Amino acid sequence: MFLFSTLQVGAENVFKNEVKRLFPDWHAAFARPGFVSFKTGGNVSADTLQTASVLARTSAESFGKIDAENNESLADALWKLIAGRHLFINRVHCFRRDPFPPGEKGYEPGLTAGLIERHRIIVQSCPQPKLFGKNAADAAQPAVPGETILDVLEIDAGQFIAGVHRITDHSPQQDYYAGGVVPLQMPAGTVSRAWLKFEEGLRWSGFNIGADSVCIDIGSSPGGCSQVLLSRGAKVFGIDPGEMHETVLQQANFTHVRRRVREVKRSLFSAADYVFADLNVAPNYTLDVIEEITALAGSRLKGAIFTLKLIHWNLVEEIPQYIERLQQCVKKNDSGAVRMKQLAFNRQEIMAAVRMDCTK
Numbered sequence: 001m002f003l004f005s006t007l008q009v010g011a012e013n014v015f016k017n018e019v020k021r022l023f024p025d026w027h028a029a030f031a032r033p034g035f036v037s038f039k040t041g042g043n044v045s046a047d048t049l050q051t052a053s054v055l056a057r058t059s060a061e062s063f064g065k066i067d068a069e070n071n072e073s074l075a076d077a078l079w080k081l082i083a084g085r086h087l088f089i090n091r092v093h094c095f096r097r098d099p100f101p102p103g104e105k106g107y108e109p110g111l112t113a114g115l116i117e118r119h120r121i122i123v124q125s126c127p128q129p130k131l132f133g134k135n136a137a138d139a140a141q142p143a144v145p146g147e148t149i150l151d152v153l154e155i156d157a158g159q160f161i162a163g164v165h166r167i168t169d170h171s172p173q174q175d176y177y178a179g180g181v182v183p184l185q186m187p188a189g190t191v192s193r194a195w196l197k198f199e200e201g202l203r204w205s206g207f208n209i210g211a212d213s214v215c216i217d218i219g220s221s222p223g224g225c226s227q228v229l230l231s232r233g234a235k236v237f238g239i240d241p242g243e244m245h246e247t248v249l250q251q252a253n254f255t256h257v258r259r260r261v262r263e264v265k266r267s268l269f270s271a272a273d274y275v276f277a278d279l280n281v282a283p284n285y286t287l288d289v290i291e292e293i294t295a296l297a298g299s300r301l302k303g304a305i306f307t308l309k310l311i312h313w314n315l316v317e318e319i320p321q322y323i324e325r326l327q328q329c330v331k332k333n334d335s336g337a338v339r340m341k342q343l344a345f346n347r348q349e350i351m352a353a354v355r356m357d358c359t360k
């Protein structure tokens with residue numbers, strides 16, 4: 001069988017290497033920028049790839065390519081294919097491969113008016129609409145566990161690939177949304193694009209930040225990440241030798257510690273519930289910082305979310321070592337405590353989330 005994944009443009013070769021390491025008997029097949037398909041050794045669920053890979057943004061079990069001149073003929077071909085396979089579809093995800101890396105030439109992943117219209121036409125022409133889940137007519141609504149999703153990916157104009165993935169209780173949160181992209185719009189007054197990646201990263205982590213949380217934001221300038229935390233009512237200490245945006249400085253819950261992280265008094269870290277970091281440095285430097293903070297005696301830290309900058313793409317090969325390093329900071333038998341993923345709004349970097357064990 002074949003599986004396909006979408007991913008960030010430019011990461012195709014390192015993704016193929018990642019899959020080779022994870023599943024040595026799979027072979028890369030048809031690929032385009034931002035899209036790779038694989039012939040697998042046997043019957044494998046899309047979840048298997050999606051959960052194991054750091055780079056796959058979304059994955060599906062492939063039914064093959066469809067050429068269609070318009071949305072109506074695409075819908076017709078899709079529902080015939082589904083009937084032929086005796087499948088029950090609960091929701092449809094329409095998406096496209098990225099034309100550019102996120103943040104480049106003004107591009108951000110997610111639904112477009114054209115994709116929403118395509119979704120409407122496919123959903124309306126479904127011969128078995130009774131099987132659709134709640135709010136399935138709304139392209140932006142998330143799926144729910146138990147649902148089977150029909151994935152309709154536009155590879156090039158008039159060329160599509162169809163597939164399916166299932167939502168389980170263990171599915172990563174991105175699988176619930178079309179193309180693995182949580183629909184986000186930067187609010188007016190947002191001071192940096194970092195808002196997008198940390199809003200997405202925080203939702204992906206499942207960490208519950210609220211008015212009683214104390215957060216440390218390392219590499220906080222100009223302040224998009226701090227805005228994500230302040231909007232949830234958290235008390236935020238931003239550490240950065242650079243200037244914070246006026247909008248952020250004016251917030252009562254925000255304190256700027258205008259220093260490099262290594263010059264900051266350690267007592268500040270022992271008061272933190274969550275640490276965020278977004279440093280434009282090599283991954284091992286960020287990991288040193290996170291390790292030092294988690295090792296602090298008396299730390300009440302519940303979690304850390306941070307970016308690891310892939311200064312060159314081959315650093316992807318070091319990800320298993322990064323995970324191993326972080327695993328030392330948390331309870332040994334908590335295998336899900338360290339997670340890494342290249343999220344849709346990350347640029348050439350990955351997002352890491354570490355859930356701490358407060359009782360160790």
Ligand SMILES: C[S@@+](CC[C@H](N)C(=O)[O-])C[C@H]1O[C@@H](n2cnc3c(N)ncnc32)[C@H](O)[C@@H]1O
Nearest residue numbers: 192194219220221222223224225242260261278
């Ligand atoms: C990508 S920017 C951060 C964007 C920011 N997270 C936001 O939400 O707007 C990286 C920042 O890391 C800061 N930085 C680099 N090395 C640092 C260090 N050792 N300690 C503190 N900040 C550092 C830089 O000054 C820069 O502002």
